[in-house]
Amino acid sequence: MNIDKFTITSYDQLTGFDRTNGSLDLILDELSDFKLAQEEEKTDITGKAGRTIGSLKKNKKVTGSGTNGMLAGGALAAMTGSDIEDGEYLIRYTDTISVTNNAGTTTETAIGTTGNEIGTIYVRDANNAYISGGKKLTQTSAAPAAGEFSYDPATKAVTFFAGDVPDGTEVIAFYDAKVTGKKITNDNGTYSKTLQVFIDVTCEDGCDNLFHGQFIINRADFSGTFEIQGGSESSAQNFEFTSLPDLCTGKSDLWTFVLFD
Known part of the structure; x- marks a missing residue:
């Protein structure tokens, strides 16, 4: 494993867990694309004659976004702030x-x-x-x-x-x-969840050695903006989250990337 030169060949799955009880809330294992994006504000510090003598950096921000090839109940629940319920429900039946x-x-x-x-x-x-x-x-x-x-x-x-x-x-x-079935309710007064997220990837170095990696995001705040589509286009699940510092533990990590054989 040589991490001086390597690529991520595939995003294998994204799992999300409840931050309080550790239960599995979602799994996206048909990721057709995924992106981690980082932003950082930089303000130049100027000296005499207007020359740049330094910079002030602040407001680092990390967002994750992607598409799962199939709809996922756990993702819908996370983005609507609801739970998946089992039970008996009334539907309008066409007969x-x-x-x-x-x-x-x-x-x-x-x-x-x-x-x-x-x-x-x-x-x-x-x-x-x-x-x-x-x-x-x-x-x-x-x-x-x-x-x-x-x-x-x-x-x-x-x-x-x-x-x-x-x-x-x-x-x-x-x-x-x-x-008898499962129910997800998009309540007007309930908003998207914040979960602990793990993103598993497959990597390959410059010598063709395959190895694994995992991004760990302890506080992923999911966006409640999404689309459900179907018909001539396949039903895919788009999603987005923002990584937040963990104020409860005092850790400011926006993500950790672990690489292993």
Whole structure:
């Protein structure tokens, strides 16, 4: 290992840990790019005839920024100042229901006020429109009349008025359903986290020897400015943080770089 001449060939992963209890909060292991940038203010000290005789240096600042090739729940939580929660949650479910013999079945159990769990079912017109065209059926808790339907949450059965919806028709329903999953909440009054960060890298010296390195940032203040994108572009996770001195321990290190075989 010769650190007189070496390059960083890859950024392997970034891990972030809670500064209080040491728990793992995030891991970014598909880093497509990463950069550590340093700034420093320098003011020249001038003497006679305006010549520069020294300089005053202050306000050193280190920022880290990069892109992970995939979205990461831990990073979203860090940048929104939230936690990843496990539990049961309500979502708005879009359901396409096939009608046979004036009946159909929802995929999920619709949840809501008794007799109004679904509320409205939409029937598409010949142009497949169900907002600007088509017709709307209203839920009833009694036997359905023309333009109505009933719903039994216990069996997920939907019953239409006889002849209202032809067999083979696909109707659309939007309703609240309970799912088991994970939740990240972006609360207006909660802000991005400050974590202890470790950045693992692979290095190579001028003699083609591979070795490892790790940047240690004891107080990385994550930015709450980010984008979530998808569609024609892949869903990537951009992130940025500012390294701060650790006022609790009195250490002013903005980063430490350890190199090892």
